[in-house]
Amino acid sequence: MKITVAGEKKEVADGLTVAALIELENVETPQYVTVSVNEEFIDSGAFETYVLSEGDEVEFLYFMGGGAQ
Amino acid sequence: MPFTNEQLERYSRHIILKEIGAKGQKKLLAAKVLIIGAGGLGAPAALYLAAAGVGTIGIADADVVDLSNLQRQVIHTTNDIGKKKVESAAETMRAINPDVTVNTYYDFVSSANIMDLIKDYDFILDGTDNFPAKFLINDACVMAKKPLSHAGIIRFKGQLTTILPGEGPCYRCIFKNPPPKDAVPTCKQAGVIGAMGGVIGSLQAMEAVKYITGVGELLSGYLLTYDALKMEFHKIKLPPRGKGCAVCSDTPTITELIDYEQIACDMHL
Numbered sequence: 001m002k003i004t005v006a007g008e009k010k011e012v013a014d015g016l017t018v019a020a021l022i023e024l025e026n027v028e029t030p031q032y033v034t035v036s037v038n039e040e041f042i043d044s045g046a047f048e049t050y051v052l053s054e055g056d057e058v059e060f061l062y063f064m065g066g067g068a069q
Numbered sequence: 070m071p072f073t074n075e076q077l078e079r080y081s082r083h084i085i086l087k088e089i090g091a092k093g094q095k096k097l098l099a100a101k102v103l104i105i106g107a108g109g110l111g112a113p114a115a116l117y118l119a120a121a122g123v124g125t126i127g128i129a130d131a132d133v134v135d136l137s138n139l140q141r142q143v144i145h146t147t148n149d150i151g152k153k154k155v156e157s158a159a160e161t162m163r164a165i166n167p168d169v170t171v172n173t174y175y176d177f178v179s180s181a182n183i184m185d186l187i188k189d190y191d192f193i194l195d196g197t198d199n200f201p202a203k204f205l206i207n208d209a210c211v212m213a214k215k216p217l218s219h220a221g222i223i224r225f226k227g228q229l230t231t232i233l234p235g236e237g238p239c240y241r242c243i244f245k246n247p248p249p250k251d252a253v254p255t256c257k258q259a260g261v262i263g264a265m266g267g268v269i270g271s272l273q274a275m276e277a278v279k280y281i282t283g284v285g286e287l288l289s290g291y292l293l294t295y296d297a298l299k300m301e302f303h304k305i306k307l308p309p310r311g312k313g314c315a316v317c318s319d320t321p322t323i324t325e326l327i328d329y330e331q332i333a334c335d336m337h338l
Binding site for chain 2: 006007029031032034036040041042049059061062063064066
């Protein structure tokens with residue numbers, strides 16, 4: 001199926017979960033990433049069970065410090 | 070008050086813009102912006118806001134200028150090493166534009182001082198480098214209903230959002246709690262390309278100017294990310310405000326400010 005990840009169209013396996021996509025995408029610090037699907041945040045407790053669907057738009061939002069010092 | 074001839078000349082490139090005009094420039098001269106952190110993000114933001122003629126600029130930082138800062142903190146010079154960052158930044162801003170009144174706060178932000186610090190300002194710009202400060206600033210701005218530009222930078226990446234309390238989502242809508250210490254690398258640990266502060270800090274200044282003058286669309290409801298290696302900007306639409314947010318929902322569970330534990334080496338603003 002086709003989904004969009006961070007604005008990029010991708011072909012992925014049917015039945016892919018958010019957790020599996022996190023692994024597939026080599027997400028940095030996966031335990032602290034925020035995920036949105038179709039402009040809704042997904043509870044991190046549901047990453048393993050949330051199954052993505054054709055056409056879903058997925059975004060990863062990362063903690064980013066930095067600025068002063 | 071009418072413009073002096075010098076002001077007409079100084080701000081001519083603003084005044085000629087139909088979106089800004091004399092009216093917008095007067096709004097800038099009457100505005101008060103607080104910059105928290107006089108570092109990678111705060112330095113370029115402070116330079117542009119001072120040059121733009123923002124009438125009152127507050128700058129808060131508890132650090133002194135270090136040689137390792139100068140690769141990106143362009144408001145400080147080699148001669149400023151050892152000087153308080155707020156003093157060094159204030160000197161540069163005053164030198165750029167004598168119209169600007171600069172207030173300096175040589176202090177860390179904490180639950181004890183933040184409400185007092187932000188209360189007289191129209192717009193707050195977060196240029197801090199650590200998560201306890203970022204959460205504290207977000208929560209305080211939500212509670213005091215102060216518009217806030219939030220940003221972060223690391224390595225070749227940066228991101229920012231504009232938070233309009235009561236209207237759009239806040240930082241805590243995206244991230245519920247700070248990460249445990251050392252779980253997410255800081256610039257000191259991971260490095261950051263100097264110009265990244267220039268890109269993202271300038272975008273924060275841009276949001277402040279747009280908010281003050283009422284021009285255009287703010288980054289409220291969006292997180293704008295920038296990847297310098299791919300040379301890509303990406304605008305992530307955020308869900309609406311407050312859905313289950315501990316601080317900005319209509320029934321918040323966080324009603325008092327929290328001082329999260331800071332990593333000792335990251336105590337600077």
